[in-house]
Amino acid sequence: MMxxxxxxxxxxxxxxxxxxxxxxxxxxxxxxxxxxTKPASVSxxxxxxxxxxxxxxxxxxxxxxxxxGKKMALQIIRKHRLWEVFLVEKLxxxxxxxxxxxxxxxxxxxxxxxQRLDEFxxxxxxxxxxxxxxxxxxxxxxxxxxxxxxLEVHDAGQxxxxxxxxxxxxxxxxxxxxxxxxxxxxxxxxxxxxxxEILVDNKKNLFMSKEVAANxxxxx
Amino acid sequence: MMxxxxxxxxxxxxxxxxxxxxxxxxxxxxxxxxxxTKPASVSxxxxxxxxxxxxxxxxxxxxxxxxxGKKMALQIIRKHRLWEVFLVEKLxxxxxxxxxxxxxxxxxxxxxxxQRLDEFxxxxxxxxxxxxxxxxxxxxxxxxxxxxxxLEVHDAGQxxxxxxxxxxxxxxxxxxxxxxxxxxxxxxxxxxxxxxEILVDNKKNLFMSKEVAANxxxxx
DNA sequence: ATTATTTTTTAGAATCAACTAAATTATTTA
DNA sequence: TAAATAATTTAGTTGATTCTAAAAAATAAT
Numbered sequence: 001m002m003x004x005x006x007x008x009x010x011x012x013x014x015x016x017x018x019x020x021x022x023x024x025x026x027x028x029x030x031x032x033x034x035x036x037t038k039p040a041s042v043s044x045x046x047x048x049x050x051x052x053x054x055x056x057x058x059x060x061x062x063x064x065x066x067x068x069g070k071k072m073a074l075q076i077i078r079k080h081r082l083w084e085v086f087l088v089e090k091l092x093x094x095x096x097x098x099x100x101x102x103x104x105x106x107x108x109x110x111x112x113x114x115q116r117l118d119e120f121x122x123x124x125x126x127x128x129x130x131x132x133x134x135x136x137x138x139x140x141x142x143x144x145x146x147x148x149x150x151l152e153v154h155d156a157g158q159x160x161x162x163x164x165x166x167x168x169x170x171x172x173x174x175x176x177x178x179x180x181x182x183x184x185x186x187x188x189x190x191x192x193x194x195x196x197e198i199l200v201d202n203k204k205n206l207f208m209s210k211e212v213a214a215n216x217x218x219x220x
Numbered sequence: 221m222m223x224x225x226x227x228x229x230x231x232x233x234x235x236x237x238x239x240x241x242x243x244x245x246x247x248x249x250x251x252x253x254x255x256x257t258k259p260a261s262v263s264x265x266x267x268x269x270x271x272x273x274x275x276x277x278x279x280x281x282x283x284x285x286x287x288x289g290k291k292m293a294l295q296i297i298r299k300h301r302l303w304e305v306f307l308v309e310k311l312x313x314x315x316x317x318x319x320x321x322x323x324x325x326x327x328x329x330x331x332x333x334x335q336r337l338d339e340f341x342x343x344x345x346x347x348x349x350x351x352x353x354x355x356x357x358x359x360x361x362x363x364x365x366x367x368x369x370x371l372e373v374h375d376a377g378q379x380x381x382x383x384x385x386x387x388x389x390x391x392x393x394x395x396x397x398x399x400x401x402x403x404x405x406x407x408x409x410x411x412x413x414x415x416x417e418i419l420v421d422n423k424k425n426l427f428m429s430k431e432v433a434a435n436x437x438x439x440x
Numbered sequence: 441a442t443t444a445t446t447t448t449t450t451a452g453a454a455t456c457a458a459c460t461a462a463a464t465t466a467t468t469t470a
Numbered sequence: 471t472a473a474a475t476a477a478t479t480t481a482g483t484t485g486a487t488t489c490t491a492a493a494a495a496a497t498a499a500t
Contacts, residue, residue: 105325119311258490260489280449
């Protein structure tokens with residue numbers, strides 16, 4: 001299996017994330033935005049990743065990730081998410097602090113390390129943000145989940161993930177007492193702006209805008 | 221505080237280790253041997269480290285590490301050794317597997333990470349090889365050296381000196397594969413005569429009398 | 441005290457990953 | 471459909487880290 005450099009791994013991961021859902025090619029500009037590098041730098045990297053056969057690259061028409069590339073991306077994501085679990089569960093990081101550190105740890109290359117860490121953590125299936133952790137073969141458990149704003153009044157569920165996992169948003173959730181695993185119930189929905197009143201863990205009332213609710217994924 | 225690159229950190233660490241003990245300057249060739257890079261590459265790196273004020277570099281006369289450099293080296297060593305403790309104690313690595321992985325982990329830059337890891341591990345003072353772990357200020361506990369025969373079963377240490385340095389005794393040590401710097405571990409102790417079974421460098425089993433052991437000083 | 445040897449540095453090149461500026465291709469608009 | 475705009479690529483540069491080959495300085499030997 002081809003070895004990727006640190007930078008190549010980061011690009012591949014971005015391309016994988018941008019590919020999720022839609023089957024359309026990912027554009028140079030999309031990658032440039034995601035990676036915060038210039039389009040010219042992206043073009044260069046795409047050529048390299050194409051040569052290493054982890055993406056299918058047609059000049060001017062964007063890229064598609066190959067099966068081999070998908071496998072490798074999932075292994076990097078697996079490492080990232082396992083480290084996040086470690087940081088939150090063992091080192092008492094709050095879930096908005098872990099991303100940057102995991103971003104570095106995910107590049108440490110030692111298969112046995114991840115095997116042992118996985119074991120140490122008890123083979124977790126989801127990371128602290130509720131995202132699934134691929135197993136060693138790249139397979140991942142999926143939970144049917146829908147945005148909180150799509151729930152009706154009286155509907156109940158459990159927060160399992162967030163769409164926008166920016167530190168600012170995670171801090172906001174933390175502040176208001178919402179977290180992955182919290183049991184919630186929709187008490188009221190304002191027709192005018194789509195804002196919600198929800199009950200968290202059967203004890204705390206909380207108002208949130210439609211925009212915030214759309215970023216929270218729940219398991220009903 | 222000046223930020224060092226990955227490679228600069230590794231060079232600084234090597235220079236620190238080569239400086240230990242002796243007060244003499246460290247030569248370009250010494251560093252070249254230690255780092256497995258060519259002397260020409262070392263010269264270039266020394267210029268950079270000199271500019272960053274972590275070493276005192278006089279062309280053709282080798283280098284001395286500065287106070288600032290020593291501080292930084294000790295923080296890298298602290299990270300390396302804390303990770304080694306983690307790998308051995310929590311992930312069940314054997315002590316000969318940990319070095320390479322720790323070599324990568326030591327470069328992850330997050331002060332809070334090391335603080336929390338240190339706490340999680342219970343503020344260990346020594347790594348699995350018996351080397352002291354610098355605290356956050358760079359201070360390290362030194363262990364008094366003691367005769368090998370005073371160690372208990374399962375105790376580990378490093379041979380640092382001999383009491384009797386007669387040629388005959390040194391020849392004997394050489395023959396059995398023990399030497400200054402060798403890592404040893406006491407596997408068994410015979411009560412009757414005080415003789416020992418020890419493991420040398422994690423690979424060679426060795427029987428020795430109490431008299432011989434009493435002549436070997438170890439650092440625990 | 442010269443000469444020979446060893447050590448160290450300089451000069452120039454390669455690779456990786458970023459950049460800017462300019463050129464090229466694709467897409468949109470009039 | 472031709473011109474304008476947007477997206478993308480190419481060419482050339484920079485900085486970091488390595489290398490080889492050659493020059494220079496320090497040290498050892500005759």
